[in-house]
Every structure is written in C-alpha cells, then in structure tokens.
Amino acid sequence: MGIAAIDVTKRFGSYTALDNVSVTIPEGSLTALLGPSGSGKSTLLRVIAGLEQPESGRVLIGEEDMTNRPARARGVGMVFQHYAAFKHMTVWDNVAFGLTIRKRPKAEVADRVHELLELVQLEGLAKRYPSQLSGGQRQRMALARALAVEPSVLLLDEPFGALDARVRKELRAWLRRLHDEVHVTTIIVTHDQEEAMEVAGQIVVLNAGRVEQVGSPRELYDEPANEFVMSFVGPVNRVGDTFVRPHDVEVRLEPEEGCTEAMVERVVHLGFEVRVELVRDDGQHLLVQLTQEEAEQLELERGQIVYVRPRHETVFSAG
Amino acid sequence: MSKYVLRFGALGYLTLLLLVPVGFVFYRAFEHGVGPAWDAVTSPQAVHALELTLLMAAIAVPANTVFGVILALALVRSRFPGRGLVNAIVDLPLALSPVVVGLALFLLYGRGGWLGGLADHGIKILFAVPGMVLATMFVSLPFVVREVVPVLREIGTEQEQAAETLGARPFQVFRKITLPAIRWAVAYGVVLTTARAIGEFGAVSVVSGKIQGRTETLPLYVQAQFENFEVQAAYAASVVLALIAVATVVGLRAFHPREEES
Numbered sequence: 001m002g003i004a005a006i007d008v009t010k011r012f013g014s015y016t017a018l019d020n021v022s023v024t025i026p027e028g029s030l031t032a033l034l035g036p037s038g039s040g041k042s043t044l045l046r047v048i049a050g051l052e053q054p055e056s057g058r059v060l061i062g063e064e065d066m067t068n069r070p071a072r073a074r075g076v077g078m079v080f081q082h083y084a085a086f087k088h089m090t091v092w093d094n095v096a097f098g099l100t101i102r103k104r105p106k107a108e109v110a111d112r113v114h115e116l117l118e119l120v121q122l123e124g125l126a127k128r129y130p131s132q133l134s135g136g137q138r139q140r141m142a143l144a145r146a147l148a149v150e151p152s153v154l155l156l157d158e159p160f161g162a163l164d165a166r167v168r169k170e171l172r173a174w175l176r177r178l179h180d181e182v183h184v185t186t187i188i189v190t191h192d193q194e195e196a197m198e199v200a201g202q203i204v205v206l207n208a209g210r211v212e213q214v215g216s217p218r219e220l221y222d223e224p225a226n227e228f229v230m231s232f233v234g235p236v237n238r239v240g241d242t243f244v245r246p247h248d249v250e251v252r253l254e255p256e257e258g259c260t261e262a263m264v265e266r267v268v269h270l271g272f273e274v275r276v277e278l279v280r281d282d283g284q285h286l287l288v289q290l291t292q293e294e295a296e297q298l299e300l301e302r303g304q305i306v307y308v309r310p311r312h313e314t315v316f317s318a319g
Numbered sequence: 320m321s322k323y324v325l326r327f328g329a330l331g332y333l334t335l336l337l338l339v340p341v342g343f344v345f346y347r348a349f350e351h352g353v354g355p356a357w358d359a360v361t362s363p364q365a366v367h368a369l370e371l372t373l374l375m376a377a378i379a380v381p382a383n384t385v386f387g388v389i390l391a392l393a394l395v396r397s398r399f400p401g402r403g404l405v406n407a408i409v410d411l412p413l414a415l416s417p418v419v420v421g422l423a424l425f426l427l428y429g430r431g432g433w434l435g436g437l438a439d440h441g442i443k444i445l446f447a448v449p450g451m452v453l454a455t456m457f458v459s460l461p462f463v464v465r466e467v468v469p470v471l472r473e474i475g476t477e478q479e480q481a482a483e484t485l486g487a488r489p490f491q492v493f494r495k496i497t498l499p500a501i502r503w504a505v506a507y508g509v510v511l512t513t514a515r516a517i518g519e520f521g522a523v524s525v526v527s528g529k530i531q532g533r534t535e536t537l538p539l540y541v542q543a544q545f546e547n548f549e550v551q552a553a554y555a556a557s558v559v560l561a562l563i564a565v566a567t568v569v570g571l572r573a574f575h576p577r578e579e580e581s
Binding site: 050051070071072073074076077078080082084085086087088097098101102145146148149 | 478483484485486488496
C-alpha cells in the first residue's frame, strides 16, 4: 500500500523536528528518507509508524487515515537501528512474536516462522538467543520478525547504521533483492547518501525538518534542486556561487582557455579512483576525482603545477 | 605481601564485627543443647511473634513489589511535574531513622492526629496490626524501586516499541517484554524488601504498643525477652531471625550471579 504524510508538523518542546512535511510514497516502492542527523527523517518514520504523535497533519496508509490509530493497529513492520531484539527470547520466538500475540494456530505460526527464517538465511539459528548472533544476523532476525505479521508497509530506521562497513554493503544488496521478492512498500531512513542511492528507487531529501527534494537517485545527482541537495548527495567543490563535482574538473598539464593554475597538494590512490587535492593560486581548494588511467597519464606529483577548468558546473539562483 | 595484608585485614574486620557476635548468639542459644532452644522458639508467645512477623512480610512485600514496579515505570518512562521530588521521596525511608517513621505514624493516627478520628469509627490503626503493616511498608518501600529503575533505564524503550508495532497491547508489552527484562531486578528487590520487613524493629516498636501475644513481632519479642532476662528465649528467637537472614543472603547470591563473573 502507498503511504502519504500530509502537512505533518512535530515538535519536541520548542524544537521543531518536522515543519509541515508532505511526502507521498508509491505502493510497492523502496523509498529512502535521506538527511543529516537532526533533519527529521527518523521522526517522520516514527510518525508514520505511530510511535510519535504529530502536532498537526495526517498519515495515510493505503486509503486509510491512520493519524489517530495506535502503532499496533497500523499494520506496519518496523526495524530499528539497534535491532530491538527481544533478548530473553530465542530467534524463533522473536520471529513468532507478532503471530503468537495474534493467537494464530501453532502449525500456521511454525510454517510462517520456518519460511521467514529461510528467507533471511537464519534456519540453523532458530534456538539461539540474540546475544549469540552477530549484528548482521540480529538485524536479519529483526527483519523477519517485522515481516512475520505481513505488514502493509515496512519501515527501516537506519537498519544498517550499527553494522561494520562490509556487512552493511552485503545487507544493502540483500535488502534490494528481498524487496524485489516481497514487494512490500518500504521506507528506509539513512544518513548515508551512498546507501540511499544504492538501495532506493525514490529518495526524499530532508533537512532541518523540511523536504528539500524528492526524486530518483539519478535526478538528485544530476539535477539537484538546491545547494543543500547538491552537496549532500555527493562530494562537491564550491567556487564562489558555482558548484562543481570533483569528477567534472578537467586537469591539464598545459594552460588552456578557461583554465586556472593550481598546485597538487595530495594524491590518494583508491584503486580505480584517484583523488587529487589541489589548491588554486587564489587559495581555493579543489577536490578532483580521476580514473586510475587518467591519473597515470598525468603522472601527478605533490607540488606540481597543473591547470584546471570545470567540465560542467551548476549555479543556483539566489534564494 | 600487601595482598595478604589486604586479605587478612578484610577477613579479620568481618570476623570481629559480624561473625563473632552472630556466632555467639548461636553458641548461647544452643549452650544447653537443642531441647531448651526448641522449647523456647515453640512457646505460644514466640510462635505468635513469628507468625505476626511473617504476616507483616506477606502484606508489605507484595504491596511494595507491585507499587515499586509501577513507581519505577513512572519515574523512568514518563515525564510529570514533581518527578524529581518523587524520586527523592522514594529514598526517604532509607535516610530516615525508623523511630521517626513510627513517631510520624503515631502523630498521624493517634488522638488529635489528622486521621486520629478513624479509631472512633472502629478502625484501629495504632497498637494494632494495620499500623504495624503501614510502618513495615514505609521502611521497606525503596528497595524494589531502586533495583528496577536502573535496569529500566538500561533496556530502553526500543524493545517495547518493536512489540507495539508487532501488534501488542500495552499490557501485553509489559507482560511479555518489560517484565521478563526486569525480572532479576524485581527478584533482588523482593529479597531486600523481605529482609527489611522481617527485621524491622524501630518503626514497628513505636506504633505496636508491644502488647505480648497481640502486637509483638519476632524482633520485638527478642527485645522483650532480653529485657526480662529470659535470655534463652531471646537467643533462640534471634537464631530464627539469623537463619531467615542467612536464607536471604543465599537468595541474594542466587539472584546476583553476575558478581562472580567480574
């Protein structure tokens, strides 16, 4: 089912976490709420889940107005950053929780739990306790637990935030595949633009309690609506009022038209990508991304003088 | 070397201050064999005192357990005006001398007190079991609260919220998630509450009127027998109290195995 948050405002004391936010999440999509900490992305998710009550505004899931319904009656599955595993229950009982509480027949519960443990690849660990699992396993258990009650929407609050980088990458790819399989409308909250772009079909960029832009990863990157989105969805160089992506900086060894002189400060080799830090003669610092091949041709060294010009630049109209 | 000084110093201190006096009680109780000791603790007066003591505990412990858990939940999970004050008041029984507690109850329920009129309506609080129960509840109130509060803080609310989104009603959340998470803290608090309720002397002494065979708990009985030079009875009853204490300490160890790990 689709989700709509309409004119939602949420305050904590004098602090406004969400300022008249409206967002529409299409049915079956995987949408990321992306923003820095304090942007209101988690609060928006919790308002949708029913764990926070907004001061004003409405929440619709499908056609139904959920604004005044308690979390337990909204049909949402929620996954928390720190797993929220029921520590005194086995993996099996954790996953079965939502079904047991609904007093479903034992055989049905058993079938469903089996099916889900298989889906999240934890079949062999049903009798373990959460403390005996790795972080990645715990989060997969939490996901199975949320899916057990067949939620109409799945809400993930920084689900991979507490995991190390390698496991995080694995789980992202796995989540993407899982979503292709189960097709439940999913919202994932993240502060990591790479994660959002890799996983989500639609991204909602939030900042200071407001929506900055909504679009596909490509749209956000290629046509950012404003400075904030431009600098949040990827690295950027700011020169006066113009913004240039590091891979849009052309580096030449000889001066050419439109070029500015700069000195190489540092060269960082990251495999395929080579990052070069430059300082222009007017003191402006520039970050440049080159492919390994380009870098090899230029044979850049620290202290070397080069000439740079933007291949493509963006200027936002004032305001 | 300093290791041994530390070890024997600590042991010696414990022995001198705790083990020797308590050991002497045991020694004097059984000085003339088990027979006289047994006779002393099975006298009608002693049995009644023991029963009364157990009754105090049987009322005060469940009441303070249920109330203690509710109070702990309120202190940790909700923000209400005066929360800091409530938090401080919970510690009052620990800081206040029990005699003062007894006196306060005496002033409240006694003749001329705010609730002194209850006696005229046939509700006898002072010099009767209700007053003694109130005094026992007062002094044993903080233990469950103080054990449960830090554990509630530590577990946080995420598990409860997860249960909520999975369809659990508030009471189901409490029974299936919160209670299992705090059960050891509650158990530990119950043991401490029991120990306090059974051993209480000062507050109960003031409100009970110490009527033999009527309002005399075991600690009061020990005191009365000792003052009447019935030392055999006093020692024997002390042994009963000491044995209850030993059982309590064993209970503490059973509920707090964590200490062994560190």
